[in-house]
Amino acid sequence: MNGAARGPLGLVLLGATGSIGASTLDVVARHADRYALQALTAHTSADPLLELCRRHRPRRAVLSGCAEDKALRARFAEAGCELLFGAGALEEVAAAPGCDAVMAAIVGAAGLPATLAAARAGKRLLLANKEALVMAGPLFMRAVREAGATLLPIDSEHNAVFQCLPQHGGAATLRGVRRILLTASGGPFRATPLEQLHDVTPQQACAHPNWVMGRKISVDSATMMNKGLEVIEARWLFGLPAEAIEVVIHPQSIVHSLVEYVDGSVIAQLSNPDMRVPIAHALGFPDRIESGARALDLGAVGQLTFERPDLARFPCLQLAYSAILAGGTAPAVLNAANEVAVESFLAGRLRFTAIGQVIEESLARVAGGSAEAIEGVLDADARARRAAAQCISRLLGQAA
Ligand code: NAD
Ligand code: MG
Numbered sequence: 001m002n003g004a005a006r007g008p009l010g011l012v013l014l015g016a017t018g019s020i021g022a023s024t025l026d027v028v029a030r031h032a033d034r035y036a037l038q039a040l041t042a043h044t045s046a047d048p049l050l051e052l053c054r055r056h057r058p059r060r061a062v063l064s065g066c067a068e069d070k071a072l073r074a075r076f077a078e079a080g081c082e083l084l085f086g087a088g089a090l091e092e093v094a095a096a097p098g099c100d101a102v103m104a105a106i107v108g109a110a111g112l113p114a115t116l117a118a119a120r121a122g123k124r125l126l127l128a129n130k131e132a133l134v135m136a137g138p139l140f141m142r143a144v145r146e147a148g149a150t151l152l153p154i155d156s157e158h159n160a161v162f163q164c165l166p167q168h169g170g171a172a173t174l175r176g177v178r179r180i181l182l183t184a185s186g187g188p189f190r191a192t193p194l195e196q197l198h199d200v201t202p203q204q205a206c207a208h209p210n211w212v213m214g215r216k217i218s219v220d221s222a223t224m225m226n227k228g229l230e231v232i233e234a235r236w237l238f239g240l241p242a243e244a245i246e247v248v249i250h251p252q253s254i255v256h257s258l259v260e261y262v263d264g265s266v267i268a269q270l271s272n273p274d275m276r277v278p279i280a281h282a283l284g285f286p287d288r289i290e291s292g293a294r295a296l297d298l299g300a301v302g303q304l305t306f307e308r309p310d311l312a313r314f315p316c317l318q319l320a321y322s323a324i325l326a327g328g329t330a331p332a333v334l335n336a337a338n339e340v341a342v343e344s345f346l347a348g349r350l351r352f353t354a355i356g357q358v359i360e361e362s363l364a365r366v367a368g369g370s371a372e373a374i375e376g377v378l379d380a381d382a383r384a385r386r387a388a389a390q391c392i393s394r395l396l397g398q399a400a
Contacts, residue, residue, distance in 0.1 A: 008036040009124075010098045011283075013058075014090060014114055015105035016040035017048045019214045020128045020154065023275045024103050025056055027283055027291055035283070039093040041106075046072055053081045059098070062089040064110075090114035095121035101283075103154070104129040107216050108339050109381055112136060116374070122147035126282045128154040130233045131339075135332040136377045137236035151237070152282035157182045157230055158237055159278035160256035160269035165238070170286065172238070180240065181258040181266075182230055183250040184309065185210050187222040190251060194313060200352045202345060210253040210273045219342045223355050224309065228320025229338075232331050235324055242324045247317065249307045254296070272296050315356040319363065329369045329380035336384035337362035344392050354395055362387040 011028065015021050021040075028035045037058035042049040043065040053061050053076060060082045066072070068085045076083035084092065087110075094102050094114045102118035103126045104111055111129035116136065118125050120143045127133065133140050144151050153159045161180050165172040188207055189197060206218040213221070220226035227247050234245050253273040260266045271277045272294050280291030311318050316338070323330040341358040344350035350358070365387045369376045 008034055010038045010100045011035045012039045012041075012093050012096070012099045012102045012118075013037065013105065014041050014094060014102060014111065015107065015129070016052055017042040017045045018105055018107065019212065020103070020105035020275060020279070021052075024105065024279050024283075025052065027276050027280045027289075029056065030290055030292055031283075034289070038096065038099045041090055041093065043106075043110075050075060050079060053079045057081070060084060060093060062093055064090050087113070091117040094118040094123070100124060101126060103279075104132065105154070107131070107214055109135055109336060112377075116140060116143060119143040119149045119151070120147050122149045124150040124152065126152050126154050126279070130155055130229050131335050133236050134229050134232045134335045135381060136371060136374065137232065137331065138371050139374060139377070141236050141239075142372075152285055153233075153237055154275075154278050154282055155230060155233060156273075156275065156278050157257040158234060159281055161234065161238065161259055163269045163281065164257070164259035164267040174238065174240070176261045176263070177240075177244075178260045178262050179244040179246060180234060180238065181246045181248050181260065182227060182234060183253070183255050183257050183306075184224060184227040184247055185221065185253045186249045186251055186309075187224065187226075189222055189313075190249065197313075198351060198353050202348065205345070205352060209251070211275075215346055216339070216342055219345060219355075220338070222352070223316045224314035225316035225320065225338050225342075225355070225359075227309075227314075228317045228323075229335065231317075231320055232324055232334075242321055247309050249309050250304065252301060252304055254301055254304055270296060316359065319356065319359050323363065326363075326368060327371075329366075329371050329376060330363060332371060332377050332380040333363055333366045333384040333387075334359055336381040337388040340385050340388035341392065349396060350392055354392075357395070358388050358391045361391045365391075 039060040040058045041062035062084045064087045073083045091114050095117045101124040104115040105128040108131050112132040115129050115132040166175050205222040206215050231245050255268045258266050258268040274293040276291040277293050280289050323334040337359040341355040362384050366383045
């Protein structure tokens, strides 16, 4: 799809006030002729959203976590922007006729309904919201197929794999592929003595060595649950079994992932760690457009190193592989329990090392089901949240 040939691409940005939202707007602003912003969304941060609307002039804006407010609507109208309220408006803008492409950059399970609505409406879907795919893999991929949507990965690893896979007729294929290798930085605690992990703070967990990201994904990177979610994401995006998806620690975050072929060739994608690179790739695809990222200077980088992940240090990674093998709604349970545990850790209640324990217990307690229908997925999500909350209450009771 070429924006220049067909006129500007109508773009909806879900999660505009977040970290991916900011990087997306930065790339879009470099190519004003290619993209026409249809809508920007945020949950409750009205002032930051209004500021973005003044600068980027979308047609519409959504505050999904706010009730109708006339005064606020008037302030957005002054910026030339129609303001909508409530979670339902996310699905409305994602499926609207003027929208050609949707950047799904809401964090967590909350992004599922709008991301799925975009898939069902056959949009070009730029997927950052990995949790949506983790929760509802089979039904999500079916919606993409049935509606003829185009799914382009934004997660840097999956975007790298997509770039390294053979392309036939505009789609990535698995011809000759033996396996994929997802790289992981290992996060801020890769070399922290194990006995110190018990006492790490949210601030330490959010201080990622290579990437500046939202707080939830930063904690996921510190536990390596982020990589676990990404293994599940890759399983659905590329249709590979878990045995063909390997994780390798690469602390420099320069090689973003690799594809190994049956002849022994391994193809990798490299760049400086800057989310504008995968975002520009997906926004421009199949064209290449400027991202604003610094050019890679390998001489300055010096060394690229690799090591195997230590599963004793990162039990969450193993839990994610177990959830894929269990199948059905197990990944939805894993994801929901993780969201509850991470929120509790970020609030200063739960210990870092208990995050994995809460997820493991929730997986054991919530009975499995089918992930073919949305009702089953949402029910598993709700049951996992209750199980995780109970587990956390018990742990806090024991600690008191
Ligand atoms: P963030 O916390 O910086 O931003 C989240 C956005 O979602 C905000 O705009 C917020 O208003 C909105 N939001 C939060 N809760 C919501 C709710 N309940 N309903 C509707 N909107 C809500 O997060 P982020 O780091 O930009 O990550 C967004 C997604 O992209 C996540 O799924 C993350 O895993 C994925 N991702 C992020 C990065 C990164 O570098 N930040 C890299 C790869 C993938
Ligand atoms: Mg990633």
